[in-house]
Amino acid sequence: MLWSDLLGSRVTTGFLPAVAAATTTESHPLFVAPQKCRVTQVDIIPQAAVTGDGTDRKNLNILNAGSAGAGTTEVGNLDLSADVNLTAADLKNIPLNATYLAPGVELEAGDVLVLSYEKVGNGVDMPDCIALITWGPSAA
């Protein structure tokens, strides 16, 4: 049996650099599917705390950029609205959208997920984050 055939979840870590409050909406690479797989969970660990706000904030949107970098389907999101805060060095889940809760996000080898920092109002400073992407092989 090959490692790629072994069932069960793996966790891939990634790094997301800080984004200034004033930066307009921009996307950062989050995960490349190393094989046909499904992503079942996405979490981040912020380097510093972030206080959510109803007016000036970032929405953290996970987009499936597909195989050419052009896809824009949102598969998960965490809006940092009032009372949705990030604690420094504490794991925070970015929920997948309802459609993807049961099977996960199906990806082909080479497909890319990105994290889009959507600026709302004046935005909010986002610190460096470690990302954890939980995935498992899916049937060929």
Added chain:
Amino acid sequence: MLWSALLGKRAQQGFIPTVAAVTATYEAALFCAPQKCRVTQVDFVPRTAVTGNDTNTKNLNVIFKNGDGSGSTEVGNLDLPTGVNLTALDLKNIPLNAIYLTSGVEMEAGDVLTLQFEEVNSGVAIPNLMTLVTWEPARA
């Protein structure tokens, strides 16, 4: 069976921060072999697009540094001349040199690969990169 002995390819994600056009030739850590293994593929996802140019460019060279940082053997490269562009959020391969195409780059535990950004004339700005190094165990 131990995980380290299970055959088949794994992929290791990494992050390399932006390199300015004017930065002189510079190397960033790309991969450290976690065990005796062979690297069979190196890819990356740029955060933004890059337009290749024959005169002012960067050559992206994968360098084998041995276990003590002293090595300088180039094992793969992607030059960015006119017509070789990077698309934002799209996976791009750095081809291994011909002698490594069949068996990959053989590494001992602790050996390091770097990504060298070779400045050519005035260079070109390279954005944040998410890197993906594909490797598999090699026999002891």
